[in-house]
Amino acid sequence: MELGIKLKGGGQRLPTISGFLSFLIALISLAGLNVALLMKVPVFPGIFIVQLPIVGFFLGLFGLIARRRSRLYAIWGLALCTFLLLFTLLMIIASLSINPKP
Amino acid sequence: MSDKHDEEKDYQQYLQESLKEINDFQPYTEADQTGIIKLGKQTARRTNIMISLAILLLVVPLMTLASYMYYATGDRANQLINVAARTIYVTEPNMGLEELRLEHKIGFFSMNINFDVFKRIGKEDYKVGSYDIDFMLDQPDFPKRSLILDRPLDEYPSKETEFMVHPKATLPLSAYTGWDMLKRIPDGSVAEIYVSLNQVMKPEELKEILPKNMELRWLAVDTGMDAAQVDQEGVPITPLGYPAQYDPTTWSPFKTDDNERAFLEILLQLKNNEAVATKVARAKSLALGDRLAYIKKHGINVYGAVITGPTEELRKLQNLKEIRAVKVGEVKLWNWE
Numbered sequence: 001m002e003l004g005i006k007l008k009g010g011g012q013r014l015p016t017i018s019g020f021l022s023f024l025i026a027l028i029s030l031a032g033l034n035v036a037l038l039m040k041v042p043v044f045p046g047i048f049i050v051q052l053p054i055v056g057f058f059l060g061l062f063g064l065i066a067r068r069r070s071r072l073y074a075i076w077g078l079a080l081c082t083f084l085l086l087f088t089l090l091m092i093i094a095s096l097s098i099n100p101k102p
Numbered sequence: 103m104s105d106k107h108d109e110e111k112d113y114q115q116y117l118q119e120s121l122k123e124i125n126d127f128q129p130y131t132e133a134d135q136t137g138i139i140k141l142g143k144q145t146a147r148r149t150n151i152m153i154s155l156a157i158l159l160l161v162v163p164l165m166t167l168a169s170y171m172y173y174a175t176g177d178r179a180n181q182l183i184n185v186a187a188r189t190i191y192v193t194e195p196n197m198g199l200e201e202l203r204l205e206h207k208i209g210f211f212s213m214n215i216n217f218d219v220f221k222r223i224g225k226e227d228y229k230v231g232s233y234d235i236d237f238m239l240d241q242p243d244f245p246k247r248s249l250i251l252d253r254p255l256d257e258y259p260s261k262e263t264e265f266m267v268h269p270k271a272t273l274p275l276s277a278y279t280g281w282d283m284l285k286r287i288p289d290g291s292v293a294e295i296y297v298s299l300n301q302v303m304k305p306e307e308l309k310e311i312l313p314k315n316m317e318l319r320w321l322a323v324d325t326g327m328d329a330a331q332v333d334q335e336g337v338p339i340t341p342l343g344y345p346a347q348y349d350p351t352t353w354s355p356f357k358t359d360d361n362e363r364a365f366l367e368i369l370l371q372l373k374n375n376e377a378v379a380t381k382v383a384r385a386k387s388l389a390l391g392d393r394l395a396y397i398k399k400h401g402i403n404v405y406g407a408v409i410t411g412p413t414e415e416l417r418k419l420q421n422l423k424e425i426r427a428v429k430v431g432e433v434k435l436w437n438w439e
Contacts, residue, residue, distance in 0.1 A: 027152065
């Protein structure tokens with residue numbers, strides 16, 4: 001009976017597609033950032049710390065406003081993309097203030 | 103009584119409607135139920151994997167960010183770099199660096215700095231090596247020095263190995279051969295020599311007595327401990343001093359007309375960061391508190407100096423009664439014009 005009742009709104013609590021994409025993009029960006037950090041590349045690849053997180057951020061926002069579906073992935077995607085953008089900003093500020101050169 | 107009857111009727115009606123509604127539902131078949139469970143399992147597995155992956159991938163960026171923030175806040179990294187660079191100016195005779203070319207790398211809660219050091223010999227600055235210093239948080243490791251000098255100062259200073267000695271200190275045996283060595287260096291070369299004076303004197307007095315065709319590079323200042331050449335605990339010390347000339351290098355602390363004031367400011371800065379300065383310097387004790395207090399009380403008096411110029415001109419210094427001994431440093435081909 002319980003399952004029967006659920007039939008009416010079948011799949012309602014599945015995560016949103018945009019939330020899932022946001023989370024996935026955040027994971028790809030994080031992986032790229034990890035590679036860049038561990039390989040000590042002199043210039044971070046912008047796509048992983050700016051472009052992709054911006055796309056992921058808006059997808060996450062979109063996923064967050066969806067109703068009657070799980071927002072879990074959207075929240076994770078949004079949080080990770082925000083972290084990546086914040087990371088970029090703070091790293092720029094910190095790098096400019098350490099041993100500054102004209 | 104009638105109200106109760108109505109209530110009962112409504113209830114029965116609601117019950118019938120609900121039962122009818124439930125009967126209208128199409129219950130899942132077994133295959134559907136298996137599908138739902140499978141879907142649930144897949145979603146749970148995917149969520150677990152993605153969240154675990156996210157947490158793992160956050161470790162390196164978080165640690166990197168924390169390290170950068172540690173060194174950036176409170177100007178910590180710049181202060182460490184400054185102290186290391188300025189220690190070279192005041193503890194290594196006639197040695198300078200280009201702070202603009204100083205490289206740094208931030209690791210996980212660690213920092214590495216490396217820079218080249220230069221000596222003026224004759225009219226040219228020669229790269230004489232490099233320093234590589236690792237910091238774990240704000241604690242430096244002993245620097246890795248790669249000096250390409252013919253006659254470097256000893257890595258572990260002692261009374262016998264120092265090039266400049268106080269008038270009241272005993273001359274090391276090697277100091278007696280300095281003039282002879284200078285005589286044997288061919289003309290047409292330029293040299294760097296370390297002179298020890300017979301008495302302490304004001305920097306201006308020393309500048310006045312020197313012949314014209316040579317350049318005074320660095321002055322060793324009397325700090326009250328130089329006669330004994332050890333600190334109060336018996337640990338060997340090395341001379342403290344400062345460049346005698348205006349330094350045009352960008353961001354040099356001696357890019358000023360008043361090198362004495364710059365020297366005192368550096369000593370004060372090093373005193374506040376003595377642990378870092380001591381690690382960077384050759385001597386394992388700088389005793390900056392006592393030495394700075396002595397200089398403030400007695401003023402800046404010098405007992406030794408580094409001079410560079412044409413070798414034949416430097417030989418003339420032997421005629422000056424104020425000079426007690428000389429030690430030859432680096433020699434280069436003619437560049438005095």
